[in-house]
Amino acid sequence: MRVISRPQIPFMQLSATGVAGEGRRGRKADRAKRLATWLAPAFALLLAACQSTGPAPSPTPGATPRAAAPVATVAAPAVPLLSLAPSTAAARGYSELVVDLGTGRELHAVAADEARYPASLTKMMTLYLLFDEVAQGRLTLNSPLSVSAHAAAQPPSRLGLKAGDTITVEDAARAMAVKSANDVAVVVAEAISGSEEAFARKMTATAQALGMRRTRFRNASGLPDPAHVSTARDMALLGRALKTRYAQYAPFFRARQFTWRGRSFEATNNLLGRVDGVDGLKTGYTRDAGYNLVATGRQGGARRLVVVMGGSSESARDRRVTELLQGGF
Secondary structure (H helix, E strand, C coil), X not given: CCCCCCCCCCCCCCCCCCCCCCHHHHHHHHHHHHHHHHHHHHHHHHHHHHCCCXXXXXXXXXXXXXXXXXXXXXXXXXXXXXXXXXXXCCCCCCEEEEEECCCCCEEEEXXXXXXXXXXXXXXXXXXXXXXXXXXXXCCCCCCEEECCHHHHCCCCCCCCCCCCCEEEHHHHXXXXXXXXXXXXXXXXXXXXXXXXXXXXXXXXXXXXXXXXXXXXXXXCCCCCCCCCEECHHHHHHHHHHHHHHCHHHHHHHHCCEEEECCEEEECCCCCXXXXXXXEEEEEEEECCCEXXXXXXXXXXXXXXXXXXXXXXXXXXXXXXXXXXXXXXX
């Protein structure tokens, strides 16, 4: 009879090297102690990943909020959260996903877990964290945010802020939701975390807490960075969190125009007002990302959220999102 030796487990090093004379019980105890030492961080990681926070009440637009209970506020964990985010993504990779907005149930998917560049879909997280600051009472919709030289220097799409300017939280949120302004995204990042780099770390930590395991943010706007990656599934998780936890800001995403200092800016979401039932959310484009869109809408009695990433053109993306919202899958 052929004897098969028990396989080695080198990364755990569970050898029975106790003091001679301890016997089988001592060796078992030694193994158990070593196993517990290795598994303790994993259990802590699992507990951190499973924590969730329900929505906290926050004010209607224009009102000064009362202090509220935390909404998905992420502290630095004692054990790093498990990230499965790949190092980079394929240029112009294509993905699509349809979920039930209320339940999150998947209805249709194509390459939904493949790494993609989110481009300005990133600003959904910047908005999520801005709304969280309001919910916590650290900011109000009327709070002025200062514009740094770094923020003012951001490339288009932009509002045209100048260093030394200020913009209110409400105007900043509308500018990102409607115009997708990169300069405003950096203003928000610096107001919340002191620097865009620190804010990007906060964004990634929040993504992990929301279950967005394959996402890594490197900036507040979605401007090109090879390590700034996500997936269609993670963008759907973020879109649902934004719509359900901060439903009072839905008008920001439905708006077809935003006016600031006498200038009017048209919404980047072409489906608003053109496709029945569409009520948001966010567009994105860079050369490597392709044409991205997360859209929500009601068709009959169904509420759906659709993600398309890597569209070949703006019109092709819009056409496919419309088909998916209408059940064309």
